[in-house]
Amino acid sequence: MTTAGPPRSHPPAPTPAELNQQAWTAAGQWGLDGSMSELETLMWRSERHPELSSTITAVMLLDTAPEWDRLWAAHEWAIGLVRRTRERVQEPVLPVGPPVWVEDSSFTLENHLRRTRLDPAERPGGDMPALLGYTERFALAPLNRKRPLWEAVLVEGLADGRAAYLLKLHHSVTDGLGGVQLLSLVQSRTREHTPDKPSSRAGASPAGINPAVLASRQLASRIGQAPDMLWRSVKFGGTVLSDPLQAGDDAVRFTASLRRMMPPPPAPASPLLKGRKGRNWRFGVLECEFKRLRAAAKAASGSVNDAYIAALLGGLRRYHERHGSPIDALPMAMPVSLRRGDDPMGGNKFAGALLAGPIGVSDPVERIAVIRGTVLTLRTEPALDSFGLLAPWVNMLPSGVGAAAWRLGATADMSASNVPGLPYRSFLAGAQVDRIFAFGPLPGVAIMVAMTTHAGACCIGFNIDGDAVEDVSVLMDCFADGLDEVLAIA
Numbered sequence: 001m002t003t004a005g006p007p008r009s010h011p012p013a014p015t016p017a018e019l020n021q022q023a024w025t026a027a028g029q030w031g032l033d034g035s036m037s038e039l040e041t042l043m044w045r046s047e048r049h050p051e052l053s054s055t056i057t058a059v060m061l062l063d064t065a066p067e068w069d070r071l072w073a074a075h076e077w078a079i080g081l082v083r084r085t086r087e088r089v090q091e092p093v094l095p096v097g098p099p100v101w102v103e104d105s106s107f108t109l110e111n112h113l114r115r116t117r118l119d120p121a122e123r124p125g126g127d128m129p130a131l132l133g134y135t136e137r138f139a140l141a142p143l144n145r146k147r148p149l150w151e152a153v154l155v156e157g158l159a160d161g162r163a164a165y166l167l168k169l170h171h172s173v174t175d176g177l178g179g180v181q182l183l184s185l186v187q188s189r190t191r192e193h194t195p196d197k198p199s200s201r202a203g204a205s206p207a208g209i210n211p212a213v214l215a216s217r218q219l220a221s222r223i224g225q226a227p228d229m230l231w232r233s234v235k236f237g238g239t240v241l242s243d244p245l246q247a248g249d250d251a252v253r254f255t256a257s258l259r260r261m262m263p264p265p266p267a268p269a270s271p272l273l274k275g276r277k278g279r280n281w282r283f284g285v286l287e288c289e290f291k292r293l294r295a296a297a298k299a300a301s302g303s304v305n306d307a308y309i310a311a312l313l314g315g316l317r318r319y320h321e322r323h324g325s326p327i328d329a330l331p332m333a334m335p336v337s338l339r340r341g342d343d344p345m346g347g348n349k350f351a352g353a354l355l356a357g358p359i360g361v362s363d364p365v366e367r368i369a370v371i372r373g374t375v376l377t378l379r380t381e382p383a384l385d386s387f388g389l390l391a392p393w394v395n396m397l398p399s400g401v402g403a404a405a406w407r408l409g410a411t412a413d414m415s416a417s418n419v420p421g422l423p424y425r426s427f428l429a430g431a432q433v434d435r436i437f438a439f440g441p442l443p444g445v446a447i448m449v450a451m452t453t454h455a456g457a458c459c460i461g462f463n464i465d466g467d468a469v470e471d472v473s474v475l476m477d478c479f480a481d482g483l484d485e486v487l488a489i490a
Helices: 016-028 038-046 068-081 127-140 176-185 211-224 226-242 244-261 290-299 304-322 364-379 386-394 399-411 472-487
Strands: 055-062 087-090 100-103 113-117 150-156 163-170 281-289 330-337 350-357 414-419 426-428 431-439 447-454 457-465
Touching (some): 055 176, 068 150, 068 176, 127 150, 127 163, 127 281, 163 176, 176 414, 176 431, 176 447, 281 290, 281 431, 281 472, 290 457, 290 472, 304 350, 304 364, 304 414, 350 364, 431 447, 457 472
Parallel strands (some): 330 414, 414 447, 431 457
Antiparallel strands (some): 055 163, 055 431, 150 163, 330 350, 426 431, 447 457
């Protein structure tokens, strides 16, 4: 017979103020590492705007126009907290190592935050088409590579006094999840001003370094890495001698995985998505309740991400059938987050995976099951982060080689990402944030889709290559039907 002990006590849940303090502390650590990672360096040096752009854009829909002075003050506070927002990129005279982030001595907020107004004559079709059109032009305007890599604009003049806040930043600054973290810093949980924010400014970033000195330091660093690489080779050789069967088995598994993870594409390219140039960005949006998508995923024994991907593929199946070109599979890319719970805020921690999207599976439940099995397999691939392994070597070559490597993404017709957002209502300088849509760049793909959750809503942003898809409105109608098909499972 066993006796029950005293009830276990659980620590009280953190208060909103404590959660804010935790986020502010984490934000203060962003940018302490002054060098780009190898993956960020590859994105930075291989960029060929707009064909190989690395610009991420977020659109926040607001229930009213925020107070401009409060919005300005919120940005001043965030800039003081996150040093990366006031840093520029400095390259060595010879690209033997990654660039470094240094303080922009001429930084002024006027170069990064502004406001504009949409004239009623510019939106005959309603607010959203006009806003998306403005956002397309805003996103396609290249960032000034000699300044901190972000810009924001408040768009006023929408119907019923509503407004929108647009943020544009370079992918080398952070990935999608880091972008959500950055946006969360200028939001609060109430319309009222938050008085208990820390006022101390984060430590100054390193000043500019002589490019020649920087190159010599990085060359010495590369040479210093040689013994470690030699030791790894010796260690691998010792493993081969001590356990040749295991070493050979590991090499075969990794090689096979590398072949699956790298081009050629896992499925033939779509005949309807050719001719893409990446210069004509067309934005579209869809949304649904998060609980409905989660219920549909649960009913089909999949995850929310599986149901989301199944909805996109269902829309593409309809689009191909409508044009008399049905296909069974479509090559697509999917970023896989490599973040751990204790990773610092910001930065880029993801790997890209290629898969054959089961577009020909008409039953949405079966489609979710196929996607579920494929994604679970991808996450266990030994060569999942193969691009990250190759990046240090590619970065020592001319930037054109990196651009050619980055174009390997063109083997996919669609790329789709899923970024968790804030689960609660939030406010921006007194205005409630109703929706947040994210729009990624087109790294050679015809369609880039990003889903962000916010306060119980799934916000899906589409960036479509207008040269590859002439009837964008038809494609968006098909995507809407594909989403409705998946939601109907529950």
